[in-house]
Amino acid sequence: MPIRCAILISGSGSGMEAMIQHQKANPSCGHETVLVISDQPGVMGLERASSLGVDARCIPLPQIENRSERRAQHEAMVHEALQSKGVELVLLSGYMRLLTPYLVSRWAPHLLNIHPSLLPAFPGAHAHKDVLASGVSVSGCTVHHVDEGMDSGKVLAQRRVPVFPGDTESSLAKRVKIEEHTLYPSVVDHIIQQTLPQEN
Template structure:
């Protein structure tokens, strides 16, 4: 599941194309019809669908209706693992509980430090010397689920949010395919 440009999705699909993978992306779901990552799914011949939030609903009712559409599509495709890759919505507890142990996310910090949407900015403001990325199982909290694996990235004196983000993305693009293979092989379990 994606929200934006899909560089993480592109890295996963490129890994799969290499033939040394134990997992396969069979469906890409975006929360917006304009999500740039949908072009990566198209380029790699992977089924994709955009499911925007319903415009006629508000609040929790809107989120629930949106997630119900997502779950219906996932159920129809025999999906075994739901992978969040730049998906910028907080999932409801009913969605999370339904997929518990089969729902993973990657986050651009060494959790539990710097959860949320501004991890690199928060890391720079805190003055840490090391940041990185974390793959974790998703629970009902924000970036709080059980950690599967982390990769460290040094924070340089000259770093900006942009430069640190780019180096962390490189680490994410190496780590996520590896962890998904580990989950698919049974080497990692919830």
């Protein structure tokens, strides 16, 4: 049976769509997406997931004034949804929330993220802006384990992308996304192949 994956998103879900398309085109890859969760209502990623036949749910933050309690209740709802679908591997793909120890402790090491820079350089939500401001000539993307820090988990794989003179955040992001959309599925393939028992 394929490993059951969930993908957490906050926006358009282009990386999520690339992962699901990879799974559908390669049924022997050993993993399938059974749930997509967005913390933001009305995003394109939810429509994309539904159109691909995947259970797509919005779990927004509850309207609670206390920030810690708000985050705790939100992650408890996410955890319950993951468990209800029998999820075995959680993939963050453009999910713009820093996870708390509650969720990390329950899912690590089966919790991965893809980040649009060559970590440990340029962590955080504004990687492309920071890359361009720094003047470096190479950027890229990184798949890593998720821990309790900001993009600080163990690096699993990276792809390099040149930064050209005159690049904007948009033009750089487009080139990085091309690499993201093939790197992430290939890393998950590799992890699953190592996890599954080998046939004699």
